[in-house]
Amino acid sequence: MRRHFTFACAGEILAATLDEADGSTGLLIVSGGNEIRSGAHAGMAALAAAVAVAGHPVMRYDRRGIGDSTGENAGFDSSADDISAAVLAMRAEVPTLTRLVAFGNCDAASSLALYGPAAGIDALVLANMWTLESESDEADEDEAAATMTAGAIRSRYLAKLKDPRELSRLASGGVNIGKLVRGLKQATAKTEVTGLAARLGQALAGMPLPTKLLVAEHDRTAMWFLEHWDSEPFTPARANPNLTMARLASGSHSFASSDDKAWLRERILEALK
Known part of the structure; x- marks a missing residue:
């Protein structure tokens, strides 16, 4: 059964959807960009339904200033309170929950890497992690190049x-x-990792949670992440035994094709086992 509810976050009211299931391991989906909780072309709603059919409760929500939620949209890097409030809300709505896995794509993956460990999450699935300072992949060439390897x-x-x-x-x-x-x-310059990419490198190096990194290898955002991942400053992150990576030969940022959707669903179900 799918039901809708609201919960409080920093004085605002956030809208959420729960796909119910009997399992004690649940999935929290954090939306990327300025997407509403249903996702692009309702992709996250479909993913939630499929994971719930497999026996895992799934919650999605709109962060502050997005979709049906109140407040100001301050971007993914200001979403620590939203993530923490969502974790508390899901545990309250599903009191039988014993383990919580969170999934995010693009800048949602970045926000989970930065703020997930302190929010009471047990494991992470991070796809096509955003590493640029700009919050848009249509950034000016100079702006994008400033944070690219x-x-x-x-x-x-x-x-x-x-x-x-x-x-x-x-x-x-x-x-x-x-x-x-x-x-x-x-x-032709030597690779330097600064700004958001440097923060993410540090967060991944010290990541205490089991974390699966997913990359659609031909997606531009994923390619930028992989360039940072393979750089010398990310050496401590690559050595972290809590991190594993799965690669998909696809250029779809949102895992749009039926085969891509199936691959993503299987990787998430693996993390939920």
């Missing part, structure tokens, strides 16, 4: 050089030469 910048420019439309833009003067030169300089 040199390898990621090289990959980006190689992809552009293989695109006939980009070559046409270059030949016709449609490319900002100043940005191109700056980008090529960064592509």
